[in-house]
Structures are given as structure tokens and as C-alpha cells.
Amino acid sequence: MPTLAETRRILADPTRIVVLTGAGMSTEAGVPDFRSPGGLYSSDFHGMHPEDLLHVDTLRNQPELFYEYLRTRLAFSAKPDASYRMLAELERAGRVIGVVTQNIDGLHHEAGSQSVVEAHGTLARFSCARCGRAADTATMMTPGTAIRCECGGLIRPEVVLYGEGLDALDDAIDLVAEADAMLVLGTSLLVHPVAGLPQLLLRQGKPVVIVNREATPYADYAGVVEINAGIGETLPELFG
Ligand SMILES: [Zn+2]
Known part of the structure; x- marks a missing residue:
């Protein structure tokens, strides 16, 4: 496993990073968990x-x-935490090209991120x-x-309700295609089709850095750096 310094280099400027976020990102911000026991x-x-x-x-x-x-x-009623704000800041700095999220709480937009693909839609808009x-x-x-x-x-x-298709998946694939590296935050990468997105980069020999408390199926893949820790404690180490 690469050292922290090597992982920082993988994600360093001018690497164009696409971020993929899941439930762990929002539970750290105070959103109730959906899938865990008691969730x-x-x-x-x-x-x-x-x-x-x-x-x-x-x-x-x-x-x-x-x-x-x-x-x-x-x-x-959760609010974006420092991790959400850091992703928005990294986008303004030109290092993050966009976020694909499995979360439906709208927190990326609220934090100021502009390029956000909400793969499962959002509870933050009604029409x-x-x-x-x-x-x-x-x-x-x-x-x-x-x-x-x-x-x-x-x-x-x-x-996106059960029984409906993921219309946004094409947008996610387009965004991933523009990236040099992927940063995965707070998802165990078990729920497809979103869980297959890292493959698109790995197949081209591009790196994927995963930060998730539990191990993911990608842990031992070539080209993957997996850090089993919290997001709030890890992001400053990667970008601070
Ligand atoms: Zn109407």
C-alpha cells in the first residue's frame, strides 16, 4: 500500500479528480444512515x-x-460539514472536476459544489x-x-425511487471519462451500477483512492489505494 505522501502525489495538481460519494459522507454530516443495522x-x-x-x-x-x-x-435537517466544503473548494481550485453522489440529501449543492451528478436524484427538490x-x-x-x-x-x-431507472448514470459516465483519477468517499461500493464506476478508470490504468471505514471489494485491485478511516480525518491529510 502506498504511503500517505505517495497518495497525496497521486491526487496532486494537475490531476483532474472525479469524486464519488456515498452514505458515509452524509452520516458524518449528521444525516441518518439508511442501510446499516438500526438505520x-x-x-x-x-x-x-x-x-x-x-x-x-x-x-x-x-x-x-x-x-x-x-x-x-x-x-x-443536516448541514454540509468541513468535508463537503473542502470538495467545493477543490472544485473552485480546478482540482475536482465534479462529484457523482449516491446521496439524496442535496448537501453537495448546499456546500457550493457546482458540478454534481445526483445518481439517485435528490430529496432537496420537488416538482x-x-x-x-x-x-x-x-x-x-x-x-x-x-x-x-x-x-x-x-x-x-x-x-430515483425503487422501480425507476438511473437516468443520471450517463452523466456520471461522461464526467468520469474526463478524469485522471477518482476519489471515493464513504461508500462500500456494493450497490450497482454506481459501484462499477471505478472500473472505468482502472481499466485505463488510472488510479482510484478510496476512503471508507469498511473494506470495499476494490481493496486489493491494482491501481487502488484504500484507506479505511473516516472522511473528516482523512481529507485534510490528502489535501491540507
Ligand atoms: Zn402541475
Whole structure:
């Protein structure tokens, strides 16, 4: 495994870095975890599993139940932490060309990142499924607010639900194609298709640096540096 100094060199200017972020990035910022034991996905709601509640069929057929779940379980108020701000700063400095995120909390935008591909969409934007009119997120997450637009269409979060495809994946692939290296932060790289993105760089002999508390399937790949530690403690060591 390369030393920290060597890893810093891999990511040093003028390397064009694409960043891939997952749940670990947001849990450090205070967003509840979805998949860990005790996380949001481990508890049923009205006898239904979260993956069924967050399914496009539930939105279509039981929109009130869908919104009740959203408003009681997914209304969290986290703010971008120093790691988010550092990624935005690295983008302004021309070192990060963009972020692909699996997170739906909108924190990269809030931190000031401009080039962000939200592979699973975002809970931070709502719009009418019929006419496209935008709706205020805080209002839509408030119990009692009407869930239909003036046009009669259903207002929905711009999040990719179960049963829907990842339209943003092409954008992610385009962004990755422009990069010289990838920095992976806070994802175990188990959920495809996003988990396959590092392959696109590795196949071209380009390096991938992974920072994640748990080991990932890529740990032993040639071209991969994996650091099993927190993001907040590691980023300053890589870029400080
Ligand atoms: Zn409408």
C-alpha cells in the first residue's frame, strides 16, 4: 500500500479528480444512515418495508402513504460539514472536476459544489410530475401540505425511487471519462451500477483512492489505494 505522501502525489495538481460519494459522507454530516443495522431501512412503517414504501408504485397508488413515510422518517435537517466544503473548494481550485453522489440529501449543492451528478436524484427538490412546476421542499415535507399541484398532477421529490431507472448514470459516465483519477468517499461500493464506476478508470490504468471505514471489494485491485478511516480525518491529510 502506498504511503500517505505517495497518495497525496497521486491526487496532486494537475490531476483532474472525479469524486464519488456515498452514505458515509452524509452520516458524518449528521444525516441518518439508511442501510446499516438500526438505520432507516431496517424498520418497517405501517407493516411495509422502506424499499416498498419508496417504490414508484406506492407513489402512484398510495401517494398519501408515500408522503406520510417521507414526512415522518426522511425529514432530517443536516448541514454540509468541513468535508463537503473542502470538495467545493477543490472544485473552485480546478482540482475536482465534479462529484457523482449516491446521496439524496442535496448537501453537495448546499456546500457550493457546482458540478454534481445526483445518481439517485435528490430529496432537496420537488416538482409536479405532470407540469413540472417546482415546489418548495420544506413545505412539501411538512405534514398536512397538499401533495397535488394546481394542475391536478402529483408533486413528487426528484429522487430515483425503487422501480425507476438511473437516468443520471450517463452523466456520471461522461464526467468520469474526463478524469485522471477518482476519489471515493464513504461508500462500500456494493450497490450497482454506481459501484462499477471505478472500473472505468482502472481499466485505463488510472488510479482510484478510496476512503471508507469498511473494506470495499476494490481493496486489493491494482491501481487502488484504500484507506479505511473516516472522511473528516482523512481529507485534510490528502489535501491540507
Ligand atoms: Zn402541475
